[in-house]
Amino acid sequence: MRVALFVTCLADTLFPSVGQATVRLLERLGHEVVFPSEQTCCGQMHINTGYQREAVPLVRRFVEQFEPYDAVVAPSGSCVGSVRHQHAMVARRAGEEALALRAESVAARTYELSQLLVDVLGVEDVGAHFPHRVTYHPTCHSLRLLRVGDAPLRLLHQVRGIELVELPDADQCCGFGGTFAVKNADTSTAMLADKMRHVLSTGAEVCSAGDSSCLMHIGGGLSRLRSGTRTLHLAEILASTEKEPA
Amino acid sequence: MTSTFLGLPTVAATDTEHLRGEPFPVAARRALADGQLRANLGRATRTIRAKRQAVVDEVDDWQELREAGRALKAATMARLDEHLEQLEAAVTARGGTVHWARDAAEANAVVTELVRATGSDEVVKVKSMATQEIGLNEALASAGIAALETDLAELIVQLGNDRPSHILVPAIHRNRAEIREIFRREMPGVDPDLTDDPRQLAMAARRFLRSKFLSARVAVSGANFAVAETGTLAVVESEGNGRMCLTLPQTLITVMGIEKLVPAWQDLEVFLQLLPRSSTGERMNPYTSMWTGVTPGDGPQDVHLVLLDNGRTATLADEVGREALHCIRCSACLNVCPVYERVGGHAYGSVYPGPIGAVLSPQLTGVEQNATLPYASSLCGACLDVCPVKIDIPSLLVHLRAQHVEQHRATHRLPSPEAVTMAAAGWVMGDERRFAAAQRAGGAGRLLGGRRGVIATLPPPLAGWTSSRDLPAPPAESFRAWWRRTRGESS
Numbered sequence: 001m002r003v004a005l006f007v008t009c010l011a012d013t014l015f016p017s018v019g020q021a022t023v024r025l026l027e028r029l030g031h032e033v034v035f036p037s038e039q040t041c042c043g044q045m046h047i048n049t050g051y052q053r054e055a056v057p058l059v060r061r062f063v064e065q066f067e068p069y070d071a072v073v074a075p076s077g078s079c080v081g082s083v084r085h086q087h088a089m090v091a092r093r094a095g096e097e098a099l100a101l102r103a104e105s106v107a108a109r110t111y112e113l114s115q116l117l118v119d120v121l122g123v124e125d126v127g128a129h130f131p132h133r134v135t136y137h138p139t140c141h142s143l144r145l146l147r148v149g150d151a152p153l154r155l156l157h158q159v160r161g162i163e164l165v166e167l168p169d170a171d172q173c174c175g176f177g178g179t180f181a182v183k184n185a186d187t188s189t190a191m192l193a194d195k196m197r198h199v200l201s202t203g204a205e206v207c208s209a210g211d212s213s214c215l216m217h218i219g220g221g222l223s224r225l226r227s228g229t230r231t232l233h234l235a236e237i238l239a240s241t242e243k244e245p246a
Numbered sequence: 247m248t249s250t251f252l253g254l255p256t257v258a259a260t261d262t263e264h265l266r267g268e269p270f271p272v273a274a275r276r277a278l279a280d281g282q283l284r285a286n287l288g289r290a291t292r293t294i295r296a297k298r299q300a301v302v303d304e305v306d307d308w309q310e311l312r313e314a315g316r317a318l319k320a321a322t323m324a325r326l327d328e329h330l331e332q333l334e335a336a337v338t339a340r341g342g343t344v345h346w347a348r349d350a351a352e353a354n355a356v357v358t359e360l361v362r363a364t365g366s367d368e369v370v371k372v373k374s375m376a377t378q379e380i381g382l383n384e385a386l387a388s389a390g391i392a393a394l395e396t397d398l399a400e401l402i403v404q405l406g407n408d409r410p411s412h413i414l415v416p417a418i419h420r421n422r423a424e425i426r427e428i429f430r431r432e433m434p435g436v437d438p439d440l441t442d443d444p445r446q447l448a449m450a451a452r453r454f455l456r457s458k459f460l461s462a463r464v465a466v467s468g469a470n471f472a473v474a475e476t477g478t479l480a481v482v483e484s485e486g487n488g489r490m491c492l493t494l495p496q497t498l499i500t501v502m503g504i505e506k507l508v509p510a511w512q513d514l515e516v517f518l519q520l521l522p523r524s525s526t527g528e529r530m531n532p533y534t535s536m537w538t539g540v541t542p543g544d545g546p547q548d549v550h551l552v553l554l555d556n557g558r559t560a561t562l563a564d565e566v567g568r569e570a571l572h573c574i575r576c577s578a579c580l581n582v583c584p585v586y587e588r589v590g591g592h593a594y595g596s597v598y599p600g601p602i603g604a605v606l607s608p609q610l611t612g613v614e615q616n617a618t619l620p621y622a623s624s625l626c627g628a629c630l631d632v633c634p635v636k637i638d639i640p641s642l643l644v645h646l647r648a649q650h651v652e653q654h655r656a657t658h659r660l661p662s663p664e665a666v667t668m669a670a671a672g673w674v675m676g677d678e679r680r681f682a683a684a685q686r687a688g689g690a691g692r693l694l695g696g697r698r699g700v701i702a703t704l705p706p707p708l709a710g711w712t713s714s715r716d717l718p719a720p721p722a723e724s725f726r727a728w729w730r731r732t733r734g735e736s737s
Contacts, residue, residue, distance in 0.1 A: 016721055048644055050651035054668055187589055191585070
């Protein structure tokens with residue numbers, strides 16, 4: 001299958017290894033990955049902070065960049081959630097009905113990574129090897145906007161050598177929430193504290209998730225605590241092999 | 247979607263004292279510092295969450311029920327003007343009197359006059375959000391009328407000179423040791439040896455309240471539902487104290503928001519299933535009281551209904567925002583909200599706290615009067631999952647944030663620092679070459695990284711991030727630079 005990668009502005013800029021892992025993984029499974037080079041950002045930060053007007057050009061750019069492809073994948077439940085649930089609404093409220101219809105069409109074939117693998121490509125065993133103790137945080141937008149369900153866990157269960165430990169209160173938000181983390185830094189930090197307490201209670205070496213943003217938040221907290229537990233994106237674990245470990 | 251307008255003016259509430267407070271981040275910071283509050287809230291919300299989940303899971307057609315509730319509310323709002331007139335006619339035909347109040351001041355004046363006309367200087371109250379919203383107790387007090395809350399938790403709040411912090415469990419922020427102290431200090435005639443045993447506390451309240459029920463001549467209530475076709479009002483409660491107020495006094499005055507009605511008697515079958523399971527986690531609430539006008543010789547003989555707008559018509563005029571009026575006040579969204587669980591209800595500054603409060607209060611007051619509330623959420627979506635009438639609270643929050651930004655833009659000559667940042671980010675993201683250039687410039691941020699390769703201190707507004715979290719130093723090469731280097735300009 002030919003898949004267009006929407007790497008997301010965050011992974012592109014701060015976590016390129018997540019994008020690289022996504023490419024490596026899909027190519028290993030025999031798929032062709034293309035990177036539409038004029039892509040930038042889905043506009044979620046603008047939309048969720050109230051700047052819908054500024055988001056319209058970003059929605060248009062996303063639609064134009066990804067319209068030519070049958071399948072689009074992003075290593076982020078949150079960005080795909082915005083594409084699926086917000087793009088058409090933003091276009092429509094700006095009076096751009098034609099753009100809204102195009103956005104709906106592209107959104108219908110835009111997938112979060114675990115969704116693409118399990119629901120579209122029908123694979124659970126991606127041939128990964130990762131001999132570490134791992135706990136998984138199902139991010140809010142994967143869980144409640146996209147309804148990916150247990151797709152990420154089914155993928156992780158098939159990884160060779162992995163020791164998967166259940167995260168207590170896994171479905172609780174980590175407190176990131178985009179600009180919420182800055183606008184309401186104290187509340188965000190209180191939520192993060194509980195998330196970290198649960199992560200550390202598992203004794204895991206690695207906390208994984210399907211969103212670089214939530215991982216940046218949890219990882220930023222764990223790093224501040226000098227806890228020794230690191231964060232890795234789901235794509236990086238699934239891309240990991242004996243020859244090329246993550 | 248239809249656009250519905252009522253004859254009443256579409257203005258926000260003018261008396262907003264009980265619908266807004268200080269900025270949310272400021273109030274939240276203070277609440278977060280209270281360890282006792284955090285512990286009380288965490289324990290209580292966890293318990294209610296588990297109870298709710300258990301009784302919801304046993305209903306096979308829960309999702310169909312939710313959809314029925316949503317559809318009924320949407321249909322009711324679309325013809326609210328007609329339903330309200332039907333309700334007025336039905337209540338009047340059965341011997342009740344209907345009063346219309348555009349705002350808090352009008353509603354308070356109506357109730358005060360009605361109480362004065364009875365010659366009584368004391369009223370007993372059924373727990374009611376609408377009367378808290380308008381500050382009725384304070385208005386009555388200034389007219390020399392004492393209003394006594396008879397819901398146990400509201401009584402605790404009232405005696406403690408406190409404010410409710412939860413829609414359903416107003417004293418959720420108090421534990422039993424604190425309640426004993428409040429009773430010992432404030433409850434007339436209480437046993438000084440009172441312990442913090444829940445039964446003893448309840449019996450003390452019972453003794454105190456019984457004497458009041460038997461002497462009161464006027465009761466004030468809210469209403470969970472009003473049936474337009476029959477003129478029936480309904481109050482749903484757990485303790486029976488509401489039933490005492492609704493049946494013993496001669497005069498009964500009910501204050502109800504105009505959005506609380508349902509068109510037909512049969513519609514109650516949906517909501518009376520959704521409400522108790524969502525709110526208290528019970529299959530059925532212990533007391534459901536219904537009354538239709540006056541029944542000669544039985545119960546209150548002087549029955550009034552005050553229909554309150556107070557910003558609701560303005561809310562109804564917003565095609566997206568009006569969904570907040572579907573709320574049946576179950577408070578399931580509070581109990582699952584990770585923000586509410588940590589800061590409690592007072593931080594929202596409104597009698598309507600939590601996720602529903604964050605979308606309702608700003609609409610009732612006008613969003614610029616309550617501009618921090620739509621941002622008091624991480625948009626995690628837990629509230630939508632549990633809402634018995636499927637109010638899309640996360641989308642409403644995003645909608646109100648956009649309203650705030652647009653209103654700020656329209657009323658300020660200079661853009662806010664945030665607007666400048668957002669415009670700049672939009673400009674950078676508007677072109678892949680500018681974005682790539684920004685990534686290269688940002689790569690210099692590596693220099694900010696200390697030995698651990700992380701950034702631990704940033705200037706405002708990002709200082710909020712680094713107060714508790716490190717930020718990874720930017721990598722040497724962005725993804726797109728890596729792609730171009732290794733794959734060329736392939737696509």
